[in-house]
Amino acid sequence: NSTIPLRKYSLSDFEIGRKLGKGKFGKVYCVRDKKTGFICALKAMEKKELTEFKVEKQFRREVEIQSNLRHPNCLRLYGYFHDQTRVYLILEYAIHGELYRFLKQKRIFNDVAASHYISQMASALNYLHKKHIIHRDIKPENILLGFNNIIKISDFGWSVHTPSNKRTTMCGTLDYLPPEMVEAKVHNEKVDVWALGVLMYEFLVGAPPFEDQYKNTTYKKIAKVDLNIPNFVNKDAADLIRKLLQYNPENRYPLDKIDDHPWILKNKVYWN
Ligand SMILES: Nc1ncnc2c1ncn2[C@@H]1O[C@H](COP(=O)(O)OP(=O)(O)OP(=O)(O)O)[C@@H](O)[C@H]1O
Ligand SMILES: O=C(O)c1cc(-c2cccc(F)c2)nc2ccccc12
Ligand SMILES: [Mg+2]
Numbered sequence: 001n002s003t004i005p006l007r008k009y010s011l012s013d014f015e016i017g018r019k020l021g022k023g024k025f026g027k028v029y030c031v032r033d034k035k036t037g038f039i040c041a042l043k044a045m046e047k048k049e050l051t052e053f054k055v056e057k058q059f060r061r062e063v064e065i066q067s068n069l070r071h072p073n074c075l076r077l078y079g080y081f082h083d084q085t086r087v088y089l090i091l092e093y094a095i096h097g098e099l100y101r102f103l104k105q106k107r108i109f110n111d112v113a114a115s116h117y118i119s120q121m122a123s124a125l126n127y128l129h130k131k132h133i134i135h136r137d138i139k140p141e142n143i144l145l146g147f148n149n150i151i152k153i154s155d156f157g158w159s160v161h162t163p164s165n166k167r168t169t170m171c172g173t174l175d176y177l178p179p180e181m182v183e184a185k186v187h188n189e190k191v192d193v194w195a196l197g198v199l200m201y202e203f204l205v206g207a208p209p210f211e212d213q214y215k216n217t218t219y220k221k222i223a224k225v226d227l228n229i230p231n232f233v234n235k236d237a238a239d240l241i242r243k244l245l246q247y248n249p250e251n252r253y254p255l256d257k258i259d260d261h262p263w264i265l266k267n268k269v270y271w272n
Contacts, residue, residue, distance in 0.1 A: 099151060163186055182219050
């Protein structure tokens with residue numbers, strides 16, 4: 001979409017640095033572009049694995065969606081290339097890795113940090129929803145941390161265009177699923193607003209609200225919105241969590257109003 005010709009990249013254009021992590025299909029390295037000195041993250045995926053797990057179509061959709069996003073809180077996909085055996089994604093480098101690691105380290109975030117993260121998430125999700133994209137996999141593992149507490153939503157592998165009734169054979173956690181997906185109903189971008197409520201609860205309490213050792217108990221708690229907010233949670237925060245975790249998708253708090261909510265306003269830190 002840019003007028004300047006996009007450079008054709010290959011592996012030899014990069015100096016390979018530290019391994020940043022390993023996902024289901026991808027290994028991710030910190031790399032430097034030899035010509036420009038630009039530091040980025042290179043995600044290498046085995047073609048045969050993408051084919052074996054029949055995720056090639058989903059993967060191409062992830063690449064298509066993410067390469068067209070331009071928002072400070074959405075991890076940039078600068079480009080991609082492939083060789084005989086692998087496909088490589090050239091991604092923005094998030095210096096502090098997964099927000100999940102920080103949450104596990106700190107157990108819970110204080111109201112100032114949590115509200116700053118939630119405000120950035122609302123801004124990113126609002127941007128995606130205006131482009132009729134739902135992320136559908138919002139959870140701490142898929143949020144990366146850049147410099148200066150700037151968060152970057154990554155992993156657009158489950159994103160789709162609204163509305164969708166795509167059956168999701170979700171592997172991994174059910175904790176972030178909204179009632180309409182638990183009941184396999186048609187769902188829309190409001191699933192991300194629900195997930196934002198789950199995320200906010202987990203930031204402040206240290207565990208997701210409907211977590212249970214048995215999956216079908218979690219299902220039941222979600223379908224009933226069986227929500228208990230501990231009383232150590234600030235009352236303004238509890239108010240916003242309740243407004244996000246509404247059973248009816250249409251009643252969920254609008255993302256573009258989040259920055260005006262008392263809990264966000266009173267925890268905003270201004271530099272004079
Ligand atoms: N752009 C990045 N900057 C810094 N670290 C990254 C970046 N991308 C990935 N990582 C690290 O590499 C790990 C694996 O990457 P990623 O999550 O994208 O793999 P994945 O295929 O999505 O795996 P999964 O689907 O299981 O999450 C991440 O959990 C993170 O720790
Ligand atoms: O051999 C190929 O043409 C091939 C290309 C790509 C690919 C190339 C650019 C972007 C992208 F998202 C995917 N993915 C694959 C996945 C599995 C097997 C083969 C391929
Ligand atoms: Mg991931």
